[in-house]
Amino acid sequence: xxxxxxEDEQILREQLLEQLRERGYSVDGAADGEEGRFMAEEYxxxxxxxxxxxxxxxxxxxxxxxxxxxxxxxxxxxxARGGWQEKVEGLEAGADDYLVKPFHPEELLARxxxxxxxxxxxxCPRVEIGPVCLDTATQAVSAHGQGVDLTAYEYKLLEYxxxxxxxxxxxxxxxxxxxxxxxxxxxxxxxxxxxRLRKKLDxxxxxxxxxxxxxxxYRYNSGRAx
Amino acid sequence: MTGHSIHLRLVLAASLVLAAFLGLGGLxxxxxxxxxxxxxxxxxxxxxxxxxxxxxxxxxxxxxxLPVALPDPRFSNPDSGLYAEVGGADGRVVWRSxxxxxxxxxxxxxVAAGVRDYLRYEDSGGSFNVLNFGVVWEDRSGAGLAYTxxxxxxxxxxxxxIAAFRTSLLIWLGGASLLLLIAQGVVLRWGLRPLREVADxxxxxxxxxxDYLAGRYPRELSVLTRRINSLIHSARASxxxxxxSMDDLAHSLKTPLAVLRGAVExxxxxxLRGxxxxxxxxxxxxxxxxxxxxxxxxxxxLSGPVPVGAVVRRLCASLEKVYRxxxxxxxxxxxxxxxxxxxxxxxxxxxxxxxxxxxxxGRSRVRIRAGALEGGIRITIEDDGPxxxxxxxxAVLRRGVRFDQRTAGQGIGxxxxxxxxxxxxxxxxxxxxxxGGVAVAVDLS
Numbered sequence: 001x002x003x004x005x006x007e008d009e010q011i012l013r014e015q016l017l018e019q020l021r022e023r024g025y026s027v028d029g030a031a032d033g034e035e036g037r038f039m040a041e042e043y044x045x046x047x048x049x050x051x052x053x054x055x056x057x058x059x060x061x062x063x064x065x066x067x068x069x070x071x072x073x074x075x076x077x078x079x080a081r082g083g084w085q086e087k088v089e090g091l092e093a094g095a096d097d098y099l100v101k102p103f104h105p106e107e108l109l110a111r112x113x114x115x116x117x118x119x120x121x122x123x124c125p126r127v128e129i130g131p132v133c134l135d136t137a138t139q140a141v142s143a144h145g146q147g148v149d150l151t152a153y154e155y156k157l158l159e160y161x162x163x164x165x166x167x168x169x170x171x172x173x174x175x176x177x178x179x180x181x182x183x184x185x186x187x188x189x190x191x192x193x194x195x196r197l198r199k200k201l202d203x204x205x206x207x208x209x210x211x212x213x214x215x216x217x218y219r220y221n222s223g224r225a226x
Numbered sequence: 227m228t229g230h231s232i233h234l235r236l237v238l239a240a241s242l243v244l245a246a247f248l249g250l251g252g253l254x255x256x257x258x259x260x261x262x263x264x265x266x267x268x269x270x271x272x273x274x275x276x277x278x279x280x281x282x283x284x285x286x287x288x289x290x291x292l293p294v295a296l297p298d299p300r301f302s303n304p305d306s307g308l309y310a311e312v313g314g315a316d317g318r319v320v321w322r323s324x325x326x327x328x329x330x331x332x333x334x335x336x337v338a339a340g341v342r343d344y345l346r347y348e349d350s351g352g353s354f355n356v357l358n359f360g361v362v363w364e365d366r367s368g369a370g371l372a373y374t375x376x377x378x379x380x381x382x383x384x385x386x387x388i389a390a391f392r393t394s395l396l397i398w399l400g401g402a403s404l405l406l407l408i409a410q411g412v413v414l415r416w417g418l419r420p421l422r423e424v425a426d427x428x429x430x431x432x433x434x435x436x437d438y439l440a441g442r443y444p445r446e447l448s449v450l451t452r453r454i455n456s457l458i459h460s461a462r463a464s465x466x467x468x469x470x471s472m473d474d475l476a477h478s479l480k481t482p483l484a485v486l487r488g489a490v491e492x493x494x495x496x497x498l499r500g501x502x503x504x505x506x507x508x509x510x511x512x513x514x515x516x517x518x519x520x521x522x523x524x525x526x527x528l529s530g531p532v533p534v535g536a537v538v539r540r541l542c543a544s545l546e547k548v549y550r551x552x553x554x555x556x557x558x559x560x561x562x563x564x565x566x567x568x569x570x571x572x573x574x575x576x577x578x579x580x581x582x583x584x585x586x587x588g589r590s591r592v593r594i595r596a597g598a599l600e601g602g603i604r605i606t607i608e609d610d611g612p613x614x615x616x617x618x619x620x621a622v623l624r625r626g627v628r629f630d631q632r633t634a635g636q637g638i639g640x641x642x643x644x645x646x647x648x649x650x651x652x653x654x655x656x657x658x659x660x661x662g663g664v665a666v667a668v669d670l671s
Contacts, residue, residue, distance in 0.1 A: 081517070081521075082514060082518075083518075083521065083571065083574070083575060084541065084574040084575050084577075084578025084579070084582075085570070085571050085574040085575075085578075087544065087578070088540050088541060088544045088574065088578070091543075091544035091547055091548065092540065092543070092544065096547060096548075097547075097548055098548070100514070102506070102510055104507075114551065118550065118551065
């Protein structure tokens, strides 16, 4: 999952980026509304965290702009004042949830998770496809009831594939959603991750949940898995 | 930047209107007088001609001649100012009035029979108003003889008359203008006196010599002075509220700060972390609560009527979005056109806190009803949550309890809502709802 954090307070922005990266998200930061707009138009994000009081273009104007230009990913607004009129304006502009500063990091992660799940059309944090079960809240994965130990990138890859089950996902799309902007992209690495994932989830090779479609990408197969 | 004074504007505008009005009136009167003078002159000249014709006799051959005794004695007296001459068809002089003695008469122009030719004639002898009148005189043989009767009157008397009229017109109009200007100045001074009094009173308020504008002001100004008084009142109330909030804020932040300072010296590792984790939310609660209290505008001169229905609808739509996963059904029954006399931000804050609680604690249903109450409005917010036990209902509003003495982590929504309601001389009552949870009733004046 690739996230965008638009926050002008440098320390808070860096704390956020660090916390989110620790939780396995690919995150980009923007220091003002203009930069946030540029990045949101340029890269395919799965969610944005936007502060309301931003320099150059305030958060509400930024959200309006993004919604008017067809960017439909969930948006979480951060507000310092916490007034209801401001919250309502933010939500009416197109935000999906709000958080009043200062907030507890766990609260932020819980809200993010809920928004990402909601946008993937899931009612609960657990995604279960056949014998494979993924918990987006705890980031735990199990197959046939046995816990599977995944690296951060393997988890990101599996989460993206499972949340988009049944859909063909190109290597470019996968790269864009699991790496942040500064990452050196090499599609061979992706193939290595997929191979390792297959081995960890399905050592016997009976399920083959991740299907390779030559020249098109990958698909997480719900049909064959179940 | 100050503009021109109202007094100066009114004097200038009224003087310009007066000048234009009287000037145009004077011109119209002058023109009318001159025109009627000229019309009378023509009538008079024609009258002289008819009188001469009536007095005319015929000589032995039947030709036109005039008697010695003429209809107007001025025709007989030299230099009388009234002259006449009769010319024949060939232009020769047939008859001259005795008043023309020693004068040449250049005014006569030959005109055809029946033609009246009025003209103005000027020469070294003066200026004259002239009528040349053509007639046909039948002689004894029955043949028509053409004559031109020319009558000429000295123009000076008429001009003197017009000049005299103008002078007296100027004197009267000028006098009237002066009187009007004086009257206008007096009326304006009298009419604007209340404004000067208000300005003086405001200066006294600024100097601290008095608290409010307390004079007896005319009806047109009393709306303004009432609003100013209301502004003064709300400015003072806000100032007091800010001051109290600042005092409270400083006072209540000192305890957690002291705890933290002591902990930095004595504790370390997990114990220090635990204390920070405990004290930071407490400080955050204190700051949020005091800020919200200080930010509430209260009843002020500038608070407009706010449609309650729109605020409730916007809050519900926003909260339905936030609590989408919970699937809360929100029923709204707000009277059409219900207005809240106060600040929009305050209404958002008051209802936002209460409706948010209902969404948070309710299981699946929230009901909001609002309607007019005698002298105010009542808004009721209900949910189907666990409810609040009767003996805890007063405590939950935490009235009269200083914030730092309250239990941390209880949330501040209800007490902020209660503070705002009391700013509007309103009250919040907590009861049980037939939905199963809490019913919060807000009465606002």
